[in-house]
Amino acid sequence: EIVLTQSPGTLSLSPGERATLSCRASQSVGSTYLAWYQQKPGQAPRLLIFGASNRATGIPVRFSGSGSGTDFTLTISRLEPEDFAVYYCQQYDSSPGTFGQGTKVEIK
Amino acid sequence: QEQLVESGGGVVRPGRSLRLSCAASGFILSSYGIHWVRQAPGKGLEWVTFIWYDGSNDYYADSVKGRFSISRDNSKNMVYLQMNNLRAEDTAVYYCARGRGWLLDLWGQGTLVTVSS
Numbered sequence: 767e768i769v770l771t772q773s774p775g776t777l778s779l780s781p782g783e784r785a786t787l788s789c790r791a792s793q794s795v796g797s798t799y800l801a802w803y804q805q806k807p808g809q810a811p812r813l814l815i816f817g818a819s820n821r822a823t824g825i826p827v828r829f830s831g832s833g834s835g836t837d838f839t840l841t842i843s844r845l846e847p848e849d850f851a852v853y854y855c856q857q858y859d860s861s862p863g864t865f866g867q868g869t870k871v872e873i874k
Numbered sequence: 875q876e877q878l879v880e881s882g883g884g885v886v887r888p889g890r891s892l893r894l895s896c897a898a899s900g901f902i903l904s905s906y907g908i909h910w911v912r913q914a915p916g917k918g919l920e921w922v923t924f925i926w927y928d929g930s931n932d933y934y935a936d937s938v939k940g941r942f943s944i945s946r947d948n949s950k951n952m953v954y955l956q957m958n959n960l961r962a963e964d965t966a967v968y969y970c971a972r973g974r975g976w977l978l979d980l981w982g983q984g985t986l987v988t989v990s991s
Binding site: 799801803805809810811812813816822854856858859861862863864865866867868 | 911918919920921924933935969975976977978979980981982983984
C-alpha cells in the first residue's frame with residue numbers, strides 16, 4: 767500500500783498570497799495517478815486536480831498541480847476567501863487508492 | 875445534474891447493524907464503480923469499500939473486511955452499504971463517491987453514523 771505524507775499540516779496565509787502544498791509518496795506513483803481534493807467545513811470533498819496536473823471541470827485556473835514519481839505539489843496562485851479549506855492528495859495508481867492526511871489552509 | 879445522495883445514517887448501539895443507501899441521478903450508474911469513504915469526527919478521509927460498475931468485484935479496507943458488504947442495483951440507480959457488528963470506531967460521516975477506477979470524481983453530501991451505547 768502506498769503511503770502519502772502531506773506537508774505542512776497547517777498553512778497560515780492571507781488572502782492574495784500564494785499557497786504551496788506538498789504530497790510525498792512512499793513509492794513511485796505510476797502514470798502520475800495523483801489527485802487533489804478540497805474539503806470545506808461541513809461539506810463533502812470535491813475533486814480539484816487529477817493526473818497530477820489536470821484541473822477538474824469548473825476548477826479555477828489559480829489552482830495548479832505538478833510533480834511526478836514520489837513528489838507532488840498543489841499550488842494556489844492567489845488565495846481567495848473561499849480557498850481556505852483542507853486539501854487532500856490521493857494516489858489512484860494502485861489498490862487501494864490511499865489518501866494523505868490533509869493540509870489545512872487557514873486565514874492568517 | 876449529476877448527483878449522489880446518501881441516506882440511512884443514525885445512532886446505533888455497538889454490535890448492531892445498519893444499511894446505508896446511495897442514490898444516483900443525472901448519469902448512468904451502470905457505467906461506473908462506486909466507492910464508500912468515511913471520515914471520523916475531526917479526522918481525515920478513509921477509503922472503505924469499492925464495487926465495480928457491474929457488481930462483479932468488490933474490495934474492502936482491512937478495518938471493515940468481514941463486517942461490511944457493498945452491493946448495487948443498477949436498475950434502481952442504487953448502491954448499498956450493509957454494516958454489521960458495528961464498533962465505536964466506525965463512527966463517521968460516510969460518503970459515497972463515483973469512481974473512474976480509484977479516482978473519485980463525484981461525491982455525495984454524506985450521512986452520519988454514530989455507534990454508541
